[in-house]
Amino acid sequence: MGIIVNYRVLVSDPLAEEGLTILRDQVEVDVKTGLTEDQLIAIIDQYDALLVRSGTQVTAKVIEAGTHLKFIGRAGVGVDNIDTDAATRQGIIVANAPEGNTLAATEHTVAMMMALARNIPQANASVKRHEWKRSKFTGIEVNEKVLGVVGFGRIGKEVAKRAIAMNMRIVAYDPFISKEKAAEIGVEIMTMAELFTVADFITVHTPLMKETTHIINDASIATMKDGVRIINCARGGIIDEQALYRGLVSGKIGGAALDVYEHEPPTDSPLIELDQVIMTPHLGASTVEAQINVAISVAKQCLSVLSGGSARSAVNAPMIPADQLEFVEPFAVLAEKMGRLLLQLVEGRLEAIELVYGGEFVERNSNTRFITRMALKGILDRLLHLPVNIVNAEFVAHERGIVVSQTVTRESQGFKNLITIKVRTDLGEETISGSVFSKVRSRIVAIGGYTMDLDPTGFLVISRHLDKPGVIGRASTILGHCEVNIAGMQVGRIRPGEEAIMVLNVDSEVSDEAMDEIRSMPGIFSAKFAQI
Ligand SMILES: NC(=O)C1=CN([C@@H]2O[C@H](COP(=O)(O)OP(=O)(O)OC[C@H]3O[C@@H](n4cnc5c(N)ncnc54)[C@H](O)[C@@H]3O)[C@@H](O)[C@H]2O)C=CC1
Numbered sequence: 001m002g003i004i005v006n007y008r009v010l011v012s013d014p015l016a017e018e019g020l021t022i023l024r025d026q027v028e029v030d031v032k033t034g035l036t037e038d039q040l041i042a043i044i045d046q047y048d049a050l051l052v053r054s055g056t057q058v059t060a061k062v063i064e065a066g067t068h069l070k071f072i073g074r075a076g077v078g079v080d081n082i083d084t085d086a087a088t089r090q091g092i093i094v095a096n097a098p099e100g101n102t103l104a105a106t107e108h109t110v111a112m113m114m115a116l117a118r119n120i121p122q123a124n125a126s127v128k129r130h131e132w133k134r135s136k137f138t139g140i141e142v143n144e145k146v147l148g149v150v151g152f153g154r155i156g157k158e159v160a161k162r163a164i165a166m167n168m169r170i171v172a173y174d175p176f177i178s179k180e181k182a183a184e185i186g187v188e189i190m191t192m193a194e195l196f197t198v199a200d201f202i203t204v205h206t207p208l209m210k211e212t213t214h215i216i217n218d219a220s221i222a223t224m225k226d227g228v229r230i231i232n233c234a235r236g237g238i239i240d241e242q243a244l245y246r247g248l249v250s251g252k253i254g255g256a257a258l259d260v261y262e263h264e265p266p267t268d269s270p271l272i273e274l275d276q277v278i279m280t281p282h283l284g285a286s287t288v289e290a291q292i293n294v295a296i297s298v299a300k301q302c303l304s305v306l307s308g309g310s311a312r313s314a315v316n317a318p319m320i321p322a323d324q325l326e327f328v329e330p331f332a333v334l335a336e337k338m339g340r341l342l343l344q345l346v347e348g349r350l351e352a353i354e355l356v357y358g359g360e361f362v363e364r365n366s367n368t369r370f371i372t373r374m375a376l377k378g379i380l381d382r383l384l385h386l387p388v389n390i391v392n393a394e395f396v397a398h399e400r401g402i403v404v405s406q407t408v409t410r411e412s413q414g415f416k417n418l419i420t421i422k423v424r425t426d427l428g429e430e431t432i433s434g435s436v437f438s439k440v441r442s443r444i445v446a447i448g449g450y451t452m453d454l455d456p457t458g459f460l461v462i463s464r465h466l467d468k469p470g471v472i473g474r475a476s477t478i479l480g481h482c483e484v485n486i487a488g489m490q491v492g493r494i495r496p497g498e499e500a501i502m503v504l505n506v507d508s509e510v511s512d513e514a515m516d517e518i519r520s521m522p523g524i525f526s527a528k529f530a531q532i
C-alpha cells in the first residue's frame with residue numbers, strides 16, 4: 001500500500017511490532033518512549049497522530065501544542081491519561097482499543113485473587129531466601145466464597161465467569177447493567193453497600209472517574225467482612241490507598257492485590273512495606289496476545305482517520321454502527337451541504353439551530369446525532385477560523401452559546417424522509433428542508449417554506465422578489481452580461497403577485513458587482529450568491 005500524504009505518527013509508549021508494521025506501510029513512524037511532558041510538547045507539532053498506552057500523560061498542554069494532530073490512539077482501554085475534553089475542543093479524534101486486552105486483564109485478576117488466597121508471591125520469596133515455612137503460608141480456598149465485582153463490564157463479566165467455574169458465588173454492582181443480564185450467567189446484582197457487606201473478595205473493574213474515585217474508603221471498609229481481600233486491576237484511585245493501608249494494618253483487611261496505583265510507579269507508597277499486599281507493575285494488559293491485539297487495533301484506526309475515515313472505537317465522536325452506515329451516510333452529506341447553504345443565506349449572529357428529522361428516521365432508529373454534527377460542521381466550518389468536524393461540532397456550537405436542538409417525528413410532508421434545518425440569528429431566521437431519494441440522489445426540497453427540487457451542488461443565486469412579469473428576465477440578463485451561464489432555475493411562490501423565490505444553478509462564481517446590480521433591481525427584496 002502507498003504512503004498517505006506525508007503524515008507522521010509519534011508512538012510514545014511501547015507498541016507491538018505488528019501495529020508498527022501496519023503503520024510503517026503507509027506513514028512515517030517515530031517511536032520515542034519515556035519523553036517528559038516538556039519534551040513531548042517540544043516535538044508534538046511535527047506529528048499528525050499520537051499513539052500511547054498508559055505511560056504517556058497526554059495533557060491539555062500537549063494537545064494544544066499538537067497543532068497538526070488529528071488522532072490520538074490509546075492501545076488499551078483506559079483513556080484517563082488523555083485530556084479528551086482538550087482533544088474534543090481541538091477536533092482531534094481520540095480512540096481506544098477496548099476489546100484487545102480484556103482477557104489479559106481478566107486472567108491477571110484471577111491470578112491475583114489466587115495469589116492472594118494462597119500467599120504465592122510471599123511463599124515464593126521465602127523459598128528463594130532458602131526458608132521452608134509451610135504453616136506460615138497456609139491459605140484459604142476460594143471455593144464457595146463470595147466474590148464482589150464492582151463494575152460489570154467486559155473485564156468484570158469475564159472475571160465472574162471464571163470465578164463461577166471455581167464454584168464461587170458472584171455478586172456484582174454496576175449501575176448500567178440489568179439484573180436480568182447478570183442473572184443470565186448466574187450473577188446477582190446488588191447495591192455497592194450490600195456487596196461490601198457480603199463479599200470475601202472484592203475486585204473493582206470500573207473506569208476511574210468522579211463517581212468511582214475512592215469508592216473503597218475508610219467508611220466503606222468499615223462495613224466489609226473482617227479479613228476481606230481486595231483486588232484492583234482497574235485503576236489507581238478507585239481505592240483510597242491511605243484507607244487501604246489503615247485497613248490492612250488494623251487487620252480488618254486480610255490482604256490486597258494491586259496492579260494499579262494512585263501514583264505510578266508507587267515508589268513512596270507505604271503499601272510496599274506490607275507483607276499482605278501483592279503488587280504488580282500495571283501488568284494487566286501485558287500479554288503477548290493482548291499487546292498484538294491493541295497495537296493492530298489502534299494502528300488501523302489511526303490510518304483510517306488519517307485517510308479521512310472514522311475510528312471504530314472513537315471515545316469522543318458519535319459512532320455509527322456498521323449496519324447503519326449505508327443509510328446514514330447520504331443524510332450526513334446532505335445535511336452538511338444544507339448547513340453550508342444556510343449559513344450563506346442568513347445575516348446576523350447565530351443564536352439557535354433546530355433540526356427536525358421526519359419520516360423513516362423513526363423506524364430506522366438511525367444515528368441522527370451524527371447527521372446533526374455534520375449539519376453543524378456545514379454551518380460553522382466557514383464561519384469560524386478553526387476546523388470544525390464531527391468531534392468538536394457540538395462543543396464549538398455550545399461554546400459559542402448557539403442552542404442546538406433536534407427532534408425526530410413521523411411527519412415528513414409526503415416524503416420518505418425529510419430533514420429540516422432552521423437557523424435563527426439575532427436578525428432573522430431561515431429554513432431549509434432536504435430529502436434523500438436514493439444513495440446518489442439527494443435534493444433540497446424547500447427553502448423558507450417555498451417548495452423546490454434543487455440539486456444541492458455548485459453555485460447558486462437565490463433571490464426573493466415580487467412575483468410580477470420581467471423580474472426574473474432582468475436578473476437573467478444581468479448574469480448573461482457577466483458571462484454567467486444559468487444551468488437550472490427553480491421558482492416558487494405562495495400566492496400570485498406576492499413574494500416569490502428564485503433559485504438559479506449557475507456554472508461559475510458571480511461577482512459582487514453583478515450581485516449588487518441584481519439587488520438594486522426594482523422588485524428584488526434580497527439576492528444572495530452561495531456556493532455549496
Ligand atoms: N491493569 C490493566 O493493565 C488494565 C486495566 N484496565 C482497566 O479496567 C477497567 C475496566 O475495563 P473494561 O472492563 O474493559 O471496561 P468496561 O467499560 O467494559 O467496563 C466498565 C464497567 O464499569 C461500569 N461502571 C461505570 N460507572 C460505574 C460506577 N459508578 N459503579 C460501578 N460500575 C460502574 C460500567 O457500566 C461498565 O460496565 C478500566 O478502568 C480499564 O482502564 C483494562 C485493561 C487492562
Ligand SMILES: O=C(O)C(=O)COP(=O)(O)O
Nearest residue numbers: 053054055076077078285
Ligand atoms: O488498557 C488499560 O486500561 C490499561 O490499563 C493497560 O495499560 P497499558 O497499555 O499496559 O499501559
